[in-house]
Amino acid sequence: MAKPAFLRLRVLIASAAALALSACFGAPEVMKGGTGSKQAASSGPKRPQVSGAPSFNSPEAQQCAFDLKQAGVKFTPLPNQDHGGGCSSIDSVKLLDVGTPTSGLGAMTCPLARNFAAWARYAVKPAARQYLGTEVVRIETYGTYSCRNIYGGRSGRLSQHAYSNAVDVAGFVLADGRRIMLDGGWKGDRASQEFLRALHKSACRRFGTVLGPDYNAAHYNHFHFDMSGNGYCR
Template identity: 85%
Template sequence: MLRTLVAAAAALSLSACFGAPEVMKSGGGKKRIASTPKRPQVAGTPSFNSPEAQQCAVDLKQAGVKFTPLPNQDHGGGCSSIDSVKLLDVGVPTTNLGAMTCPLARNFAAWAQYAVRPAARKYFGQEVVKIETFGTYSCRNIYGGRSGRLSQHAYSNAIDVSGFVLADGRRIMLDGGWKGDKASQDFLRALHKSACRRFGTVLSPDYNAAHYNHFHMDMSGNGYCR
């Protein structure tokens, strides 16, 4: 038992420099996660008890992603945060990051490092200095849907990305950029294509009116990309 606790603690230690393990580059972590996080037995219990969660923490550590593990929480109304983290540094400053399931955090960090940054260099010849989002956890139903089902945001299992800030101060936003100049269109579509390889569900402005100004990315589904 002591050895198990020590191993789990080591898996959650933080690292300061960004590495490049294959699981982060390729998006191979997508297939290892469940569609919806399990509800906790007791609110406020420690997270990262399962082997899958502990491996996810190891992946983040090996990639040099700075994060803080969060306690499991049952927020009521069917909403929860299970095996979730607070991302502190993914290599690119990112706004509005709240609780995220570890698999979502792992794949978002990889997307930021190995898709967003190279795409900015390719299409604009400069660095991305900020990723702007509408946030992660939110206890609510699916936007634009009639099913009354909870959104993956209600499980801390989704993130909405609204735009990007370049080194010269230019903002490439989904609202306007998706149908904007050629460079913006090419950049955003390249990121959409990459996201579809890393996340279970990706929704763009082409999906419906509720997504006109952001990419919705979550770890449910099995490669649903619109």
């Protein structure tokens, strides 16, 4: 009788270990639906699913995260996600502090976040002092990730926003209470024009693609920055 009891104890230990591992790594998606995948599919829009690959696993991504830390940028790494429809967030971060409060920032690929943080620190701040004689206390954006096609495009291609690889900058709030927005400021007073054009020029040295009000009507009120392309600047 002692041997069967010992075997039952080993089975119980093995089952407990399996449960502990599932708690660490997460249950398969089919187990999370509770009543089956058919009901989950019919309950509403498909929710983003975490991909099988861990984030920041490649040497390039790890170097990027290291660069952000070295620059003193506060951020949170985000899990890789497949949002469906070809849209995704891979090796992305949530920026928490780039030195200037910034609105609207969601998931950003690490290279985009790294370059945006550098642009905010080394372009926006000095330009505000030079052309406006004051400090920028807030950068306002229209956001980052959005699962959509290119605005006005005829090819039906996904925007870089669909890969968390783009950010749209709308304007700036100054310490003296002024707001310098692309909508109005791009063709506004001389100081506003010089300030915004200096930021556009600096961005062209940091991002793969930079689009502004002179590009087309869809960009009349913002700068679009993304890491695709090879220095396309309009």
